[in-house]
Amino acid sequence: MANIVQFENVGLRYGTGPETLSDVSFTLAAGAFYFLTGASGAGKTSLLKLLYLARRPTRGVIRLFGEDAVTLPRKRLPGFRRRIGVVFQDFRLVPHLSAYDNIALPLRIAGMPESEIEAPVREMLAWVGLTERGRAKPPTLSGGEQQRIAIARAVIGRPEILVADEPTGNVDPAMAERLLHLFESLNRLGTTIVVATHDFHLINRVGHAQMMRLDNGRISDPTGLLRHPPRRVEE
Numbered sequence: 001m002a003n004i005v006q007f008e009n010v011g012l013r014y015g016t017g018p019e020t021l022s023d024v025s026f027t028l029a030a031g032a033f034y035f036l037t038g039a040s041g042a043g044k045t046s047l048l049k050l051l052y053l054a055r056r057p058t059r060g061v062i063r064l065f066g067e068d069a070v071t072l073p074r075k076r077l078p079g080f081r082r083r084i085g086v087v088f089q090d091f092r093l094v095p096h097l098s099a100y101d102n103i104a105l106p107l108r109i110a111g112m113p114e115s116e117i118e119a120p121v122r123e124m125l126a127w128v129g130l131t132e133r134g135r136a137k138p139p140t141l142s143g144g145e146q147q148r149i150a151i152a153r154a155v156i157g158r159p160e161i162l163v164a165d166e167p168t169g170n171v172d173p174a175m176a177e178r179l180l181h182l183f184e185s186l187n188r189l190g191t192t193i194v195v196a197t198h199d200f201h202l203i204n205r206v207g208h209a210q211m212m213r214l215d216n217g218r219i220s221d222p223t224g225l226l227r228h229p230p231r232r233v234e235e
Helices: 044-051 074-081 099-109 118-127 143-155 173-188 200-205
Strands: 003-013 019-029 033-037 059-064 084-087 161-165 192-196 210-215 218-220
Touching (some): 019 044, 019 218, 033 200, 044 161, 099 118, 143 161, 143 173, 173 200
Parallel strands (some): 084 161
Antiparallel strands (some): 003 059
């Protein structure tokens, strides 16, 4: 499979402090499933921010979709970001909007006509098992329901890459399993999945996934498998 992401000797520093990420190099194959692990403070969230273009590296090369993302003109960033879905650890739902409108937000920002929005939003609500909660606002939803709405919002634009930062950290084990099934379903449709997690039970549930580990801002790759990612398992 073609590589959809390539990091080469990437470093990231905040201000004048020491590097948070140092000499990070790896590739991600299109359509594969990856878990990103590491102790708290290892740099997982910082790496994800580079991946979904929330920050630019201090040094090194990042290629996304075959193009240099570091030197990408600012006017092209929105188009690139629409190709990447993000599930944040703290959900980041808009509290005064309904579940329906939160999911519809990316489509409206992209300029989709209102007449074409309802069908995909209803489909997403059904996909995450919340058909009857479309009118509910985030403060009235449980943590698991909010997380599912956040996932639906992240994937409604059919992203080529989905990045999820500790997506099961605020839900019970049964809900964590359900969310994992949603990610696997999206992966089977061809989306590259990158999930940052401490939950090794979830990691063991996806036999075809590749694990990347960050230690003190560096990728641990004792097996060399990061340079040769596995093929995505088809059903």
